[in-house]
Amino acid sequence: MAHQAGQPTRDRILAAAIDVFARKGYHAAGVEDIVQASGTSKGAFYHYFPSKQSIFLILMDDLAALVEQGVETAIASEHGAMAKVEGALRIVIETAAEQRDLAKILLVEAVGLGPEFEQKRLEIHSRFARVIQRHLDRAAHEGDIPSQDTVLVSQAWMGALNEVIAQWLVSGGRPLRERLPELRALLLRSIGAKTGGGR
Amino acid sequence: MAHQAGQPTRDRILAAAIDVFARKGYHAAGVEDIVQASGTSKGAFYHYFPSKQSIFLILMDDLAALVEQGVETAIASEHGAMAKVEGALRIVIETAAEQRDLAKILLVEAVGLGPEFEQKRLEIHSRFARVIQRHLDRAAHEGDIPSQDTVLVSQAWMGALNEVIAQWLVSGGRPLRERLPELRALLLRSIGAKTGGGR
DNA sequence: CCTGACAGACCGACGCGTCGGTCGAATCCC
DNA sequence: GGGATTCGACCGACGCGTCGGTCTGTCAGG
Numbered sequence: 001m002a003h004q005a006g007q008p009t010r011d012r013i014l015a016a017a018i019d020v021f022a023r024k025g026y027h028a029a030g031v032e033d034i035v036q037a038s039g040t041s042k043g044a045f046y047h048y049f050p051s052k053q054s055i056f057l058i059l060m061d062d063l064a065a066l067v068e069q070g071v072e073t074a075i076a077s078e079h080g081a082m083a084k085v086e087g088a089l090r091i092v093i094e095t096a097a098e099q100r101d102l103a104k105i106l107l108v109e110a111v112g113l114g115p116e117f118e119q120k121r122l123e124i125h126s127r128f129a130r131v132i133q134r135h136l137d138r139a140a141h142e143g144d145i146p147s148q149d150t151v152l153v154s155q156a157w158m159g160a161l162n163e164v165i166a167q168w169l170v171s172g173g174r175p176l177r178e179r180l181p182e183l184r185a186l187l188l189r190s191i192g193a194k195t196g197g198g199r
Numbered sequence: 200m201a202h203q204a205g206q207p208t209r210d211r212i213l214a215a216a217i218d219v220f221a222r223k224g225y226h227a228a229g230v231e232d233i234v235q236a237s238g239t240s241k242g243a244f245y246h247y248f249p250s251k252q253s254i255f256l257i258l259m260d261d262l263a264a265l266v267e268q269g270v271e272t273a274i275a276s277e278h279g280a281m282a283k284v285e286g287a288l289r290i291v292i293e294t295a296a297e298q299r300d301l302a303k304i305l306l307v308e309a310v311g312l313g314p315e316f317e318q319k320r321l322e323i324h325s326r327f328a329r330v331i332q333r334h335l336d337r338a339a340h341e342g343d344i345p346s347q348d349t350v351l352v353s354q355a356w357m358g359a360l361n362e363v364i365a366q367w368l369v370s371g372g373r374p375l376r377e378r379l380p381e382l383r384a385l386l387l388r389s390i391g392a393k394t395g396g397g398r
Numbered sequence: 399c400c401t402g403a404c405a406g407a408c409c410g411a412c413g414c415g416t417c418g419g420t421c422g423a424a425t426c427c428c
Numbered sequence: 429g430g431g432a433t434t435c436g437a438c439c440g441a442c443g444c445g446t447c448g449g450t451c452t453g454t455c456a457g458g
Contacts (some may be wrong), residue, residue, distance in 0.1 A: 009438080025311050027226050030413060035440095043439045046415065111310035112224050118369065149381050152363070156385055159362025160355035167354055170317065182348050186355055190389035208404080238404045241449080247403095251448065317430060 008058055010048045013038045014062075017055055022101035025109045026056055060110055063102045064124040067095050071131065081139035082193065088131065089161075089184055096165045097176040107166050129154040136191065145193045153191055156178075160187065207245045212237045213261075216254055221300035225255060225306045225316075256319055259309055262301045263323040266294050270330065280338035281392065288360075288383055295364045296375040306365050328353040335390065344392045350388055358381065359386065 007015070016038035020029045031052050036043055049055040071088045078087040098192040110121050132154040140147040164183060168176050206214070215237035219228045230251050234244055248254040273290040274283045295302040309320050331353040339346040363382060367375050 025313060028313055031415080032413075042415085042441095043417095044437075045435090047438065050415095052414070105222075109311045112308045113311075114224060114227055122369065152378060152381055153385065155363050155366055156359035156382065159358040159360070161358070162362065163349070163358025166358075167321075170321065175256050179351060182351055183355065186352065186389050190385050190444045191392055192388055231447075234406095241407095242405050242451095243403075245449070346432080 004163055009038075009040055009044050013045060013048060014055070014059070016109070017059060018063075018101050018105065021056065021059065021109055022104040026113055053116065056110075056113075057117070059105065060117075060120050060124065063106055064127070066102070067092065067106075068127065070095055071128075075131075075135075080144075081142050082133050082144045085132070085135045085139060086184060086188075089128060089187065090180065092161060093165070093176055093180050093183070096169075100169060103165055104169055107162050108169065119141075129158055132157060139193075145191050148191065156190070157187055208237075208239055208243050212239055212244060212247060213254070213258070216258060217262075217300050217304065220258065220308055221303040225312055251346065252315065255309075255312075256316070257317075259302060259319050259323065262305055265301070266305075267330075268324065269294055270327075274330075274334075279343075280341050281343045284331070284334050284338065285383060285387075287334070288386065289379060289388070291360060292319065292364070292375055292379050295368075299368060302364055303368055306361050307368065324357060328357055328381070331356060338392075344390050347390065353372050355389070356386055 013034060017034045020033045020037050023029075024033065027099070031045055034055075035042055038044075045055075049058070071091050074087045074091040075084045078084045094140065096107075106124070110117060112118075129151075133150045135147070136150040136153060139145050160183075164179065165176065166178075167173075210235065216228075216233045219232045222228075223232065230241065230244060233254075234241055237243075248257070270287045270290050273286045277283045277286040284356050295306075305323070309316060310328065311317075330348075332349045335344070335349040335352060338344050339349070359382075363378065366372075367378075
């Protein structure tokens with residue numbers, strides 16, 4: 001048998017890497033761990049990826065793109081800048097809740113790994129921040145919120161989201177979704193949006 | 200000569216460790232680096248500290264205590280819950296700006312290092328969060344802000360602060376202090392405080 | 399002379415990456 | 429058609445650098 005579960009080897013390695021990195025973190029995870037988890041071999045690993053570092057970078061890109069895509073499609077079906085902002089918020093929370101591994105890697109394990117990784121992390125962060133920023137600017141233009149430093153706002157929002165999600169990842173606690181309404185209210189208040197009575 | 204610069208060896212090692220960890224991060228920093236930077240030896244290092252891990256943990260504790268103490272004294276001289284909150288905010292920002300190494304270690308390098316470190320990090324985070332929370336609760340009780348989930352708020356605030364500071368640490372940009380007013384406005388708005396015209 | 403602070407050579411484990419090898423499938427030659 | 433040959437995906441034992449930690453030695457001071 002060439003492949004198990006019909007998945008090509010490369011994908012199996014990638015999937016295993018997500019699991020292992022999420023569980024043990026970048027440094028504690030050995031290539032050997034990934035190899036074992038994927039049921040392949042060291043040879044296969046280095047056949048598809050030039051290094052441990054590169055597979056992690058690829059993973060960060062892929063996972064970020066996945067979330068980004070989810071956000072974009074969710075946003076597309078909403079009308080009005082503020083509605084789009086709220087939609088994006090919802091998707092981010094939901095995605096994090098459903099795919100903890102993904103969130104763990106992007107928000108926790110990818111931090112403080114040195115310049116190469118930090119660069120990628122900042123790149124991803126600013127991609128997201130720019131989406132938020134764009135719609136905030138639009139909302140300001142439409143008069144839904146006062147005009148303000150949207151760069152700072154998107155940074156602060158990313159940080160707040162990050163922390164709440166990370167805390168939930170580590171300590172567990174109530175389902176993340178239940179915190180959405182209050183978190184949303186908090187964030188919207190922070191930009192001076194008239195909280196539209198909820199629902 | 201027993202000591203250089205009059206500082207006892209243990210302190211020299213500690214100081215060097217701060218510098219090295221801040222520059223290279225936990226994993227990239229070798230014990231050898233710290234030894235060299237401190238002008239001491241491996242023997243001295245292991246004479247005072249049982250392991251690399253332990254010195255990092257000690258550092259986290261010390262640095263956190265330093266900030267905490269600064270916050271507490273600053274808070275003591277303010278009257279009224281909201282004033283105390285604003286004071287704490289100011290001190291945190293100023294301390295981060297003045298001691299980048301400290302901030303880098305606490306906010307960036309200490310993330311994702313495994314369970315032992317994560318535990319310490321959470322402990323520190325919740326120490327700070329509890330200070331914020333306590334005064335927010337008091338402010339709510341005094342009627343300055345509506346009552347709300349202050350646990351969530353303090354988490355979100357920590358995250359927002361963290362991100363803004365971390366971003367500044369890495370990418371530089373305008374002095375951190377200049378961002379205080381807007382950041383403060385943002386955070387206060389988020390809890391529904393009437394922004395009291397500042398200063 | 400003894401203790402404890404310190405020096406620095408050394409050790410051993412660990413983990414990334416390599417490299418010669420296997421094996422099945424596709425292609426070629428008769 | 430079928431044996432020979434090529435090719436690339438894949439295997440896994442090993443090499444070798446790195447790095448935390450140890451251990452013996454030295455020396456100053458009491």
